[in-house]
Amino acid sequence: MTRRRLPRRPAGPEPAMIGHEMRSRLAPGIACLFLVPAFSLASPVSPGPEPVAPAVSRTPDPRSAGALPPHYEPDRFAGRAGQYYLYVWGIDSIQVKLVQSGELVRFSYRVADPSHARVLNEKANEASLVDLRAGVSLVVPNMEKVGQLRQTAAPQEGRSYWMAFSNRGRPVRRGDRVDVIIGTFRARNLVVD
Numbered sequence: 164m165t166r167r168r169l170p171r172r173p174a175g176p177e178p179a180m181i182g183h184e185m186r187s188r189l190a191p192g193i194a195c196l197f198l199v200p201a202f203s204l205a206s207p208v209s210p211g212p213e214p215v216a217p218a219v220s221r222t223p224d225p226r227s228a229g230a231l232p233p234h235y236e237p238d239r240f241a242g243r244a245g246q247y248y249l250y251v252w253g254i255d256s257i258q259v260k261l262v263q264s265g266e267l268v269r270f271s272y273r274v275a276d277p278s279h280a281r282v283l284n285e286k287a288n289e290a291s292l293v294d295l296r297a298g299v300s301l302v303v304p305n306m307e308k309v310g311q312l313r314q315t316a317a318p319q320e321g322r323s324y325w326m327a328f329s330n331r332g333r334p335v336r337r338g339d340r341v342d343v344i345i346g347t348f349r350a351r352n353l354v355v356d
Contacts, residue, residue: 255273259343268301270353
């Protein structure tokens with residue numbers, strides 16, 4: 164049996180170290196390749212003296228320090244849904260929110276066109292909030308001394324109005340999608356905050 168001889172390794176660092184050294188030496192050069200085009204695209208400097216801004220003491224932004232990540236707040240009504248409520252029903256800034264430790268669900272809106280929004284404030288129209296996930300239909304409670312927990316005055320442009328639905332037992336939770344029905348008005352898939 165003949166033995167094969169392997170080629171001798173050259174004296175020096177391990178082969179894995181050579182790759183590491185090359186990467187560490189090439190990294191600054193590669194970074195410069197990306198930065199140089201960005202600086203070359205910058206606008207040319209004006210020949211005149213540059214105005215000096217007064218010194219302002221700024222408090223550091225906690226987000227820039229990496230303290231807390233910014234929260235993602237999605238647009239409530241993407242595209243045409245917000246326009247639909249504005250043009251057909253004369254309302255915007257629609258919000259459904261849990262209040263009083265979750266015992267009430269508040270539906271609020273801002274009136275943009277009082278003639279269209281009149282339907283929402285009529286006392287004769289029954290209001291209900293339907294949550295299909297929980298399988299419940301909430302109603303506006305009628306308190307002995309206060310009356311219904313809703314505003315029924317004639318709507319005025321630019322004012323915000325609200326109504327509260329009883330959430331006894333807390334079947335409706337944050338993040339649920341609900342429908343609000345007031346007479347002929349129906350707002351679908353509103354997210355509970």
